[in-house]
Ligand SMILES: Nc1ncnc2c1ncn2[C@@H]1O[C@H](COP(=O)(O)OP(=O)(O)O)[C@@H](O)[C@H]1O
């Protein structure tokens with residue numbers, strides 16, 4: 361991969377490809393640059409976001425991943441777009457504007473600059489239930505529509521990105537580090553890898569939701585590189601995990617996060633034809649442990665009392681067979697410091 365995307369190289373890259381005539385642009389890096397370079401480019405001819413995967417994720421532990429995942433992301437973005445276009449929701453995705461298979465670069469429409477990353481709002485204690493409900497509706501609509509559409513699912517048969525970026529760093533790692541729950545974690549991995557029910561986003565978290573809320577209210581869903589045909593409970597659990605971890609971390613806003621979690625799951629549940637509450641709670645146990653002791657722990661949980669509480673909640677969920685979200689929420693309440 362000879363071309364390396366950066367704010368410095370983006371203008372010449374777009375000019376060389378005839379996308380713009382003048383290579384002098386305003387370009388800034390977005391995001392933490394952990395697994396990808398993401399660069400926002402503004403010129404007289406418009407704005408866009410360029411994304412190129414890094415071959416090795418810049419996290420503390422080695423975490424190999426295939427660079428072609430950015431093309432999987434482009435395909436999944438288009439699939440989401442085709443479903444959301446007809447869904448009548450206050451939600452969208454950035455359109456794919458270019459796809460370069462030689463240098464593994466994809467260009468996206470840029471969300472309005474005033475939109476906010478939902479994670480930032482949540483960490484500041486601003487918990488908007490409208491957002492929780494809308495991201496539940498979006499996920500439900502996509503899971504439901506994709507499940508009945510073999511042509512839409514066909515490009516997503518490979519679980520390689522999911523295995524490399526989720527099963528290995530989260531599931532296999534915590535199974536190794538916590539032998540007392542290894543059987544339960546392995547059973548969850550097997551279930552996820554065996555399922556072919558629908559289109560799974562794979563990174564459905566508040567970090568990948570932008571909230572546009574000036575005049576129109578709309579959520580933007582981002583970051584589809586782990587998309588695959590698989591088990592929908594991975595996505596519901598992934599989102600709920602972030603909300604429940606924040607409820608343990610920020611005691612002052614505990615109830616607000618729990619209400620957001622309920623609003624999310626109820627909206628999801630209303631939109632789909634199946635009941636995945638039990639699988640969701642089981643996967644929630646695995647992911648909660650993974651976000652403390654896996655290869656990519658949540659950066660804001662630093663206190664050991666918080667980490668211990670998350671480990672206890674996760675293990676009791678797995679070992680005691682907690683099967684519904686109310687019981688899970690009660691466990692979170694009981695074990696929070
Ligand atoms: N199309 C876009 N419009 C506006 N901001 C974006 C867009 N795509 C990405 N971003 C910003 O850049 C961040 C990183 O992009 P993302 O696609 O999530 O990459 P990564 O896989 O590295 O997390 C996002 O969290 C968001 O804040």
Ligand SMILES: [Mg+2]
Nearest residue numbers: 391567568583
């Ligand atoms: Mg992201």
